[in-house]
Amino acid sequence: MATTTLSVNGMTCSHCVNAVTKELTSLPGVTDVQVELAPEGVSTVTVTSEGPLQGDAVSAAIDEAGYDLAAPILPQGQPDLIPLTAAEAEPAAGGCGCGGCGCK
Ligand SMILES: [Cu+2]
Numbered sequence: 684m685a686t687t688t689l690s691v692n693g694m695t696c697s698h699c700v701n702a703v704t705k706e707l708t709s710l711p712g713v714t715d716v717q718v719e720l721a722p723e724g725v726s727t728v729t730v731t732s733e734g735p736l737q738g739d740a741v742s743a744a745i746d747e748a749g750y751d752l753a754a755p756i757l758p759q760g761q762p763d764l765i766p767l768t769a770a771e772a773e774p775a776a777g778g779c780g781c782g783g784c785g786c787k
Contacts (some may be wrong), residue, residue: 684714685735689728690754691745694720699750699781703728706744710736725753749781 694703698719707730709714715731730736738756745752 685732687732687741687756688729689730689745689752689756690725691728691740692725692751693751694718694726694750694781695722695779696720696781700726702748702781703745707741709749710740710744712736723763734785760786 691703694700697720700720704716704718707713707728710730710732712733713730713736716732717731717766719727719729721727730741736756741756742752
């Protein structure tokens, strides 16, 4: 089992949480996704998986959901994984990024 902690920009409501959770859960080997929502800033997403996750696959899933990684992916106990380049952290501007919940 592996746990990966992600910092995600732009998540503001439960719809955002659902969108990100859905994309990450669809990745191979992912067994659990926990989101600590921070509507004013960077949310923390913890992904539990059967093995180490591919950073680019995780990045693509976040992108597919419509959000940005705010910091490099931090694989716990997997120091060999190459960290992603950190995007600049910025608070969600102009409201919700999920595009489907009407909270813009
Ligand atoms: Cu939303």
